[in-house]
Amino acid sequence: AQSVTQLGSHVSVSEGALVLLRCNYSSSVPPYLFWYVQYPNQGLQLLLKYTSAATLVKGINGFEAEFKKSETSFHLTKPSAHMSDAAEYFCAVSHSGAGSYQLTFGKGTKLSVIP
Amino acid sequence: EAGVTQSPTHLIKTRGQQATLRCSPISGHTSVYWYQQALGLGLQFLLWYDEGEERNRGNFPPRFSGRQFPNYSSELNVNALELEDSALYLCASSFSVRKETQYFGPGTRLLVL
Numbered sequence: 001a002q003s004v005t006q007l008g009s010h011v012s013v014s015e016g017a018l019v020l021l022r023c024n025y026s027s028s029v030p031p032y033l034f035w036y037v038q039y040p041n042q043g044l045q046l047l048l049k050y051t052s053a054a055t056l057v058k059g060i061n062g063f064e065a066e067f068k069k070s071e072t073s074f075h076l077t078k079p080s081a082h083m084s085d086a087a088e089y090f091c092a093v094s095h096s097g098a099g100s101y102q103l104t105f106g107k108g109t110k111l112s113v114i115p
Numbered sequence: 116e117a118g119v120t121q122s123p124t125h126l127i128k129t130r131g132q133q134a135t136l137r138c139s140p141i142s143g144h145t146s147v148y149w150y151q152q153a154l155g156l157g158l159q160f161l162l163w164y165d166e167g168e169e170r171n172r173g174n175f176p177p178r179f180s181g182r183q184f185p186n187y188s189s190e191l192n193v194n195a196l197e198l199e200d201s202a203l204y205l206c207a208s209s210f211s212v213r214k215e216t217q218y219f220g221p222g223t224r225l226l227v228l
Contacts, residue, residue: 032215043119043205044219051215090158094215100171101214102148103207105158 002027006106014114019078021109023091033074034092086113119220127226136191136223140208147189153202196227
């Protein structure tokens, strides 16, 4: 079984400050890991993914994440927050065990950016 | 390139009725996934269709069903609607050779009264 824990349901940062959203996963086999962003009343947009290549993954809008197997973590960072980053962020895990690729999501972290 | 499209955007039904939600994947994608995002329950996997076949389903009752058509579009049917079926239903699609990377549509918001 696989699971995802996102620490902090709500994170507030000042505009220009570092964004750090935490994600820890549990998986019995090597995982695929994803970060998605959801703006109000919209679907999910893929920010970045880890699929067993480089452990430091760069995504869209200046976001990046680092896969740390020893810590079972995949935290999302951005050096400088922008007002447009305000949204809800979801970490997700999947793997190809039993040929199934469905995503298991964390509960989400709502990011607020203070001007 | 067009993304995943879903229709309708909003759907209002009464308890006991049936709802049909539709999804068109990105061109070239053969896998379609359905997820439910209900208030307080988060995002939960419903169904996975690949090459016209149901490949896996989540922990939902049989009144949630669907199908995938030869053009890879998909339909989700929810029978005997209950109040707790009110949610945002998200469809995602992926390539046949990179099934792990899913791209989501804007969703259908279902309200059951």
